[in-house]
Amino acid sequence: MEFLSYTFMRRALLAGNMVGVIAPLVGVFLNLRRLSLIGHTLSHVALAGVALGLFLGFFPVYTAIIVSILAALAIEKLRRDYRDYAELSLAIILAAGLGLATILISASRQSAGIHSYLFGSISLVGTRDIYMILPLALVIIAVILKYYYGFFYLAFNENEAWLAGVPVRTLNVVFMVIVSVTVALAIRVVGTLLIASLITIPVAAGMQVAWSFKSTIWLSLFFSLTAVNLGLILSFYYNLAPGGTIILAGVVILLLVLLVKKIWLLLRRDL
């Protein structure tokens, strides 16, 4: 438990665990709605937000949150107006975000710091990050708890949710906002390039063995937190990039889950 004696490590673990809770929580709904590409798109837009912050001299997480919320609302509008071409609009926004990010990075004098936002950096998680992540993560958890069955219905059948009295439009907007905030907050821990994986991989593992919607959520949380903590501790001892270590830990968990499931199915067939 040597790593706990370092302040930066305690901060990293706190931030990592908060992100490790909200990413799969949002991810369950996002993946079941087959919108996982949105996470990927928003992470690239968030990078543009980070670059904007560095360029203008603001705290990059602030600008990342604002820019990704704006992009998320634009995506929701396009998704509604061009139902059949939703992927195309995502590809365009992703490209625009990345293009803007590259220009701003090259124009910025502090571009050296961009590295930590691309791949995540635990040693750079500051008190300011914690004050940002902690309350926003709690708000996201509260919103998901409050509208749990509303988001559930949207995921199961968006077209018919209104029949049960679910305010479809409002909840879609609320959902897009929490997805974009989650993505922006996760930047510090896993980096822009790997956020989408933290949203998808633990959920993919959870869905393999879940017996209900609720259990999908609990299992995804469990796999996500295991990956985050394992990844952070390993990256501390072996001096590895934390984002990559967390994601690889997640992939190993997913493979183990698939293996165990396969063996279980084979055993059951023989009985």
Added chain:
Amino acid sequence: MSFLKVEGVSFAYRKERVVDDVNLELKQGDFAAFIGPNGSGKSTLLKLILGYLTPTRGEITLKGQPVAEIMDWTRVGYISQQVKDFNQSFPATVREIVGSNLYSKMGLVKFLNQELEKKIYRALELVEMEDLINRKIGNLSGGQQQRVFIARLMVNDPELILLDEPLAGVDIRAQDDFYRIIGNINQEMNKTVIMVSHDIQVISKHANKIVCFEDGRAYPHCSQEFSYDDYIHDLRRTNLRIIPRHDH
């Protein structure tokens, strides 16, 4: 007072009249069948009754109240043609699927409490599915899923039940179960049912009112003069698929 009244209702979609001056009256406890070829306006009229579409002319009232003013949609239960188009690997149990329809009855935090859990159980008893309450929806047969969707609708205790071709792709035995359950709901619970169907032979055994549709017009009380041959003729004329019948 009539339970459901459709007065001079027309609906045009891109200038084409899909529903043309339809008049219809149902009493509480009626079981009405909407029969007719594809594109004859049956499903559109259901959506108008549901309030999902607004008539270009005329008015629809439920117990004297215009449907446009109804804010509580759960008063009307609806099963669409697309109900089976969900992701079959969706990780949700029967309980969760049925429970989600209680959204408007949940409190500030949208979760199920004990009272709502009881409603779910009772709705599942109604469709004889209470033993499968914890099963994953994707692991059930087509007929069982259909019954779960009836339970999902019944959990809100609706006054009017609208079923849009619920039996497409469901095997004969499951169809019998379906009619038995809907028959119970209709007769014992005195619920008004409207069902769109292609199978005039079977549904005329269960429904007490047959309404035939052709080119957006509705012909009430047509059960005598509307024959299966006319129906087949209609289908051929509109160049649509013909449902094979083995006893013909």
